[in-house]
Amino acid sequence: MREIAILGIGQTPIAEQWEKSLRQLAGEALAAAMADAHIDAPQVQALCVGNMLSGPLNRQENIGALIADWAGLRNIEASKIEAACGSGAAAFRAGLMAVASGEHDVVAVVGVEKMTETGSSSTTSGLASAADADWEAAQGLSFVAINALVMRRYMHEFGWKHDDFAPFSINAHANAAHNPNARLHESITMKDYSRARMVADPINLLDASPIGDGAAAILLCPADRLHSNGHPIITVAASASATDSIAVHDRFDPMTLAAAQLSAQKAYTQAGVSPEDIDLFELHDAFSIMAALSLEACGFAERGQGVRLGLDDQIGPRGKVPVATRGGLKARGHPVGATGVYQLVELIQQLRGEAGATQVPDAKIGLAQNIGGSGATVVTHILRRN
Amino acid sequence: MREIAILGIGQTPIAEQWEKSLRQLAGEALAAAMADAHIDAPQVQALCVGNMLSGPLNRQENIGALIADWAGLRNIEASKIEAACGSGAAAFRAGLMAVASGEHDVVAVVGVEKMTETGSSSTTSGLASAADADWEAAQGLSFVAINALVMRRYMHEFGWKHDDFAPFSINAHANAAHNPNARLHESITMKDYSRARMVADPINLLDASPIGDGAAAILLCPADRLHSNGHPIITVAASASATDSIAVHDRFDPMTLAAAQLSAQKAYTQAGVSPEDIDLFELHDAFSIMAALSLEACGFAERGQGVRLGLDDQIGPRGKVPVATRGGLKARGHPVGATGVYQLVELIQQLRGEAGATQVPDAKIGLAQNIGGSGATVVTHILRRN
Numbered sequence: 187m188r189e190i191a192i193l194g195i196g197q198t199p200i201a202e203q204w205e206k207s208l209r210q211l212a213g214e215a216l217a218a219a220m221a222d223a224h225i226d227a228p229q230v231q232a233l234c235v236g237n238m239l240s241g242p243l244n245r246q247e248n249i250g251a252l253i254a255d256w257a258g259l260r261n262i263e264a265s266k267i268e269a270a271c272g273s274g275a276a277a278f279r280a281g282l283m284a285v286a287s288g289e290h291d292v293v294a295v296v297g298v299e300k301m302t303e304t305g306s307s308s309t310t311s312g313l314a315s316a317a318d319a320d321w322e323a324a325q326g327l328s329f330v331a332i333n334a335l336v337m338r339r340y341m342h343e344f345g346w347k348h349d350d351f352a353p354f355s356i357n358a359h360a361n362a363a364h365n366p367n368a369r370l371h372e373s374i375t376m377k378d379y380s381r382a383r384m385v386a387d388p389i390n391l392l393d394a395s396p397i398g399d400g401a402a403a404i405l406l407c408p409a410d411r412l413h414s415n416g417h418p419i420i421t422v423a424a425s426a427s428a429t430d431s432i433a434v435h436d437r438f439d440p441m442t443l444a445a446a447q448l449s450a451q452k453a454y455t456q457a458g459v460s461p462e463d464i465d466l467f468e469l470h471d472a473f474s475i476m477a478a479l480s481l482e483a484c485g486f487a488e489r490g491q492g493v494r495l496g497l498d499d500q501i502g503p504r505g506k507v508p509v510a511t512r513g514g515l516k517a518r519g520h521p522v523g524a525t526g527v528y529q530l531v532e533l534i535q536q537l538r539g540e541a542g543a544t545q546v547p548d549a550k551i552g553l554a555q556n557i558g559g560s561g562a563t564v565v566t567h568i569l570r571r572n
Numbered sequence: 573m574r575e576i577a578i579l580g581i582g583q584t585p586i587a588e589q590w591e592k593s594l595r596q597l598a599g600e601a602l603a604a605a606m607a608d609a610h611i612d613a614p615q616v617q618a619l620c621v622g623n624m625l626s627g628p629l630n631r632q633e634n635i636g637a638l639i640a641d642w643a644g645l646r647n648i649e650a651s652k653i654e655a656a657c658g659s660g661a662a663a664f665r666a667g668l669m670a671v672a673s674g675e676h677d678v679v680a681v682v683g684v685e686k687m688t689e690t691g692s693s694s695t696t697s698g699l700a701s702a703a704d705a706d707w708e709a710a711q712g713l714s715f716v717a718i719n720a721l722v723m724r725r726y727m728h729e730f731g732w733k734h735d736d737f738a739p740f741s742i743n744a745h746a747n748a749a750h751n752p753n754a755r756l757h758e759s760i761t762m763k764d765y766s767r768a769r770m771v772a773d774p775i776n777l778l779d780a781s782p783i784g785d786g787a788a789a790i791l792l793c794p795a796d797r798l799h800s801n802g803h804p805i806i807t808v809a810a811s812a813s814a815t816d817s818i819a820v821h822d823r824f825d826p827m828t829l830a831a832a833q834l835s836a837q838k839a840y841t842q843a844g845v846s847p848e849d850i851d852l853f854e855l856h857d858a859f860s861i862m863a864a865l866s867l868e869a870c871g872f873a874e875r876g877q878g879v880r881l882g883l884d885d886q887i888g889p890r891g892k893v894p895v896a897t898r899g900g901l902k903a904r905g906h907p908v909g910a911t912g913v914y915q916l917v918e919l920i921q922q923l924r925g926e927a928g929a930t931q932v933p934d935a936k937i938g939l940a941q942n943i944g945g946s947g948a949t950v951v952t953h954i955l956r957r958n
Contacts, residue, residue, distance in 0.1 A: 287672035
């Protein structure tokens with residue numbers, strides 16, 4: 187593909203934002219990205235929106251046109267891309283293709299989700315639509331319950347205790363404490379983790395990421411057309427996507443995220459790098475089990491050994507594989523369809539050297555992986571500081 | 573963009589298909605397209621799904637991965653593209669970009685919607701999500717009501733009577749009678765039209781398109797890699813998309829489909845043709861008023877004069893501007909997120925000379941235009957027989 191560069195980034199805080207509508211959240215992130223890029227609305231030629239639940243939760247579809255109009259981009263091409271919790275990175279990838287095809291030069295990507303204002307039961311039922319409606323959700327399995335089954339099996343098969351997963355949550359919360367846009371700012375201790383209220387055994391409250399309302403945006407352009415915008419030059423070194431069965435029971439090996447593995451392998455090949463070259467990894471820690479499985483799928487640990495990186499103190503900003511450096515899904519928060527764009531925005535902050543107290547020293551090559559469903563749709567990106 | 577050719581097409585009938593799930597409908601259309609293309613599943617590299625309402629109506633998102641798996645395409649890249657009733661053509665356009673960018677060579681596009689099995693009130697509320705949830709739907713306006721206001725204004729402003737719209741419906745029904753996949757097969761008369769039950773004044777039952785369950789699929793590849801598949805070679809001469817405000821009251825001129833006009837102009841320029849060169853026009857006749865406005869926006873009639881083409885008997889298969897040649901939304905049916913792909917499949921049938929009793933003689937260049945919302949998101953394609 188044509189080499190593509192980052193023109194600008196923007197984000198809103200993740201919180202309960204009842205006073206703001208879906209379009210307002212998206213518009214704020216887009217305005218911030220345009221300001222960061224030093225460009226005006228008329229330069230933007232297309233908009234890709236990542237969102238999962240606007241239909242059931244906000245009773246609003248057609249949000250490509252809706253947000254374009256609100257953001258001052260009336261008449262440009264716009265549509266929504268949906269891949270459950272992987273929608274954000276899928277929209278980013280659609281934006282890349284719009285530029286790579288030569289169809290557009292300046293493309294805006296925005297991930298947005300507004301999910302705290304409806305009753306909690308409809309949010310739970312909305313999230314269950316990321317799973318197989320006929321063979322999982324219809325049996326009464328919520329999305330957290332599906333992940334709980336996977337975590338229980340992982341503990342059984344590889345001999346880990348629940349407490350062994352604690353470092354993922356402790357690290358995420360410690361990092362989020364320094365991220366002004368994070369949903370949660372409280373550091374947690376091992377004791378907090380052990381004593382947290384059970385949600386779906388063995389997943390407790392501190393294994394699970396909080397939902398939230400928020401939007402994050404990125405502006406893209408061909409690398410050869412990037413004008414000086416005052417930021418270090420960040421380019422997209424690789425973009426790859428793969429799928430797996432939605433229902434976990436249909437997989438050849440429920441302990442392997444095959445789509446994560448496949449898309450990561452493709453991305454490493456495209457970028458010409460291997461896991462050892464990655465300076466940080468914004469992974470999809472919707473549940474702590476997913477953090478472990480993602481590390482394994484992306485080649486940072488052997489099958490069943492992902493938790494060891496946490497226990498060995500290797501996942502902090504100065505560790506061997508820094509993850510969730512701005513809080514991750516666990517503490518920055520998980521506004522589902524927006525999450526993939528937040529991950530990329532945070533990765534870009536790290537590569538620019540703008541990550542403050544949790545800056546990974548001299549970060550040059552970063553990986554971001556966004557997952558829709560329990561490993562069903564996976565989109566992997568590698569970004570590089572030139 | 574890299575020149576792209578049609579490798580194969582497939583479709584299911586549009587009907588109340590309660591015995592088939594969403595994935596089954598999509599899988600049938602994809603299997604038919606693969607058979608038509610003489611290729612097997614392992615050759616397909618990516619899947620773009622056009623769908624609007626799987627979340628609220630089928631409680632299922634993440635349908636890219638779901639359908640890929642069911643169709644024998646596990647592990648390939650897949651996602652859903654949503655632009656209300658324009659989702660189908662938006663997915664086709666995403667497929668074009670996936671090929672044009674060089675990312676993939678063989679891409680499958682499927683439009684699918686399953687919408688008759690839920691209660692009618694939730695379908696109506698689902699369809700209203702194509703309109704502005706805060707400023708239209710929240711006032712109690714259903715989607716048909718919004719179009720009724722537009723039609724009433726059009727009649728008032730340009731002096732047309734309700735009966736003047738009849739030719740659109742009569743032509744659509746006459747053509748659908750010969751389409752085995754159409755939702756409705758009954759021809760109608762002027763008397764039927766005049767006497768039809770009112771839905772939202774002035775839109776009566778024969779002004780409105782019926783919803784339905786169905787799926788249509790298209791396989792794409794670069795034109796220079798098309799192997800002989802026994803069909804005439806059809807290429808994509810133009811693809812363009814534009815948006816407008818979702819809320820009709822926010823438009824500069826509510827009687828002009830600005831996004832339809834803009835995307836059609838871009839498409840004509842890309843293809844190097846003008847309206848006179850178009851042999852047939854698969855337009856978005858969700859309501860008869862939309863047929864009139866589409867003809868005007870695409871340059872076949874002056875502002876306010878679209879209905880005249882019907883009254884002058886110019887819209888039949890042997891007329892000057894054949895429209896709805898396989899029944900259109902009005903009688904072939906309108907499974908909303910699938911419609912744009914049905915339009916393109918039917919256009920390809922015409923260009924191949926496979927349209928049977930309603931074949932447009934020697935059709936070489938065809939236009940298809942798919943509209944999401946009352947003109948908010950519009951995707952226009954021109955296809956050509958080489």
